[in-house]
Amino acid sequence: MAMELYQIRQFVAVAETGSFTKAAVRATVSQPAISASIGKLEEELGQQLLHRRQGQVTLTSAGEKLLRFGREVLSACAHIKSELKNLGGTETIRVGALRTLPTVHVAAVMAAFGRSSGDVGVELIEGTREELQQRLSQKKLHLTLTSLAAGEPTETLPLFVEPYVCMAPADHPFAKDRSIRLADLHGERFILRTGCETFRATTDLLVARAIKTKVVYRTDQDDRALALVAAGLGVALMPALFHMPGVVGVPIRDFEAKRTIGLQWMPGSDAIDHISRMITTIRSHAWSCDLNTGEKRRLAIKVAK
Numbered sequence: 403m404a405m406e407l408y409q410i411r412q413f414v415a416v417a418e419t420g421s422f423t424k425a426a427v428r429a430t431v432s433q434p435a436i437s438a439s440i441g442k443l444e445e446e447l448g449q450q451l452l453h454r455r456q457g458q459v460t461l462t463s464a465g466e467k468l469l470r471f472g473r474e475v476l477s478a479c480a481h482i483k484s485e486l487k488n489l490g491g492t493e494t495i496r497v498g499a500l501r502t503l504p505t506v507h508v509a510a511v512m513a514a515f516g517r518s519s520g521d522v523g524v525e526l527i528e529g530t531r532e533e534l535q536q537r538l539s540q541k542k543l544h545l546t547l548t549s550l551a552a553g554e555p556t557e558t559l560p561l562f563v564e565p566y567v568c569m570a571p572a573d574h575p576f577a578k579d580r581s582i583r584l585a586d587l588h589g590e591r592f593i594l595r596t597g598c599e600t601f602r603a604t605t606d607l608l609v610a611r612a613i614k615t616k617v618v619y620r621t622d623q624d625d626r627a628l629a630l631v632a633a634g635l636g637v638a639l640m641p642a643l644f645h646m647p648g649v650v651g652v653p654i655r656d657f658e659a660k661r662t663i664g665l666q667w668m669p670g671s672d673a674i675d676h677i678s679r680m681i682t683t684i685r686s687h688a689w690s691c692d693l694n695t696g697e698k699r700r701l702a703i704k705v706a707k
Contacts, residue, residue: 407479409443410472412436413451417469418669420459428539428556428668477673494523495676498534498546501597503663504644505625507689508547515683522676531599538666544677547684549599550664557672559681560664562689564642566600567651571634577650584657588613591636597622600659604639607657645692663689
């Protein structure tokens with residue numbers, strides 16, 4: 403029997419995603435190649451591992467056993483690789499961070515990890531959700547702190563859910579309201595965040611409701627957008643986690659956009675010590691607090707349990 407490690411990795415990908423197509427994306431090979439690999443593995447083992455029915459893939463009893471053992475093998479290989487790399491010097495963990503996360507929170511998390519894990523270096527790479535997902539699947543990242551979506555072929559850990567709100571200067575009339583309607587933005591001086599995940603959907607919604615704002619600035623830099631709001635140049639639609647003195651986040655009662663922020667990593671990676679420590683550090687961060695005062699924010703950030 404000549405079972406190869408790549409066959410185990412590809413089988414686990416198919417079993418966990420329930421799809422040859424998604425597994426091929428995770429393994430960065432073509433779908434015919436991964437189908438041939440699984441077929442060869444079944445021939446070598448003399449066992450049918452998968453039921454293939456109308457595009458759906460489920461495990462046979464033999465497949466369930468191989469999945470359990472296969473995960474153990476991949477986890478052991480990842481651990482061995484990490485330990486051997488450590489012999490050559492300082493280990494480095496590559497972390498992807500969603501571009502639209504507040505810099506102050508990302509910096510606080512990285513600083514906390516550095517204080518507790520001085521023996522591990524960190525390379526921080528920012529990007530959009532799609533860019534980070536691609537780099538993770540290509541094994542160019544160990545871990546991503548990103549916006550989660552359903553059906554992705556990775557391990558995930560939700561951290562919190564946050565709404566999108568209207569960020570207004572503290573002396574703006576909106577700042578005194580418990581909430582506003584989306585229509586209240588009509589005619590307002592507006593700072594447009596071009597890098598927002600909901601940019602297209604929000605733009606279409608405003609058009610559909612005939613809500614016209616006065617765009618005074620366009621930027622893909624959220625910290626700059628928030629500073630412009632603080633300076634009184636306009637209002638902006640932003641995730642509730644953002645915070646700056648002189649800015650008030652006002653809920654919008656007829657705007658239901660939300661995002662779930664969490665962690666993603668490839669199966670088995672969390673068995674590696676420094677990645678496990680990074681996950682623990684990020685998970686324990688006080689996401690819903692004002693980092694300057696330590697107080698919980700007025701806008702509820704729903705922290706995952």
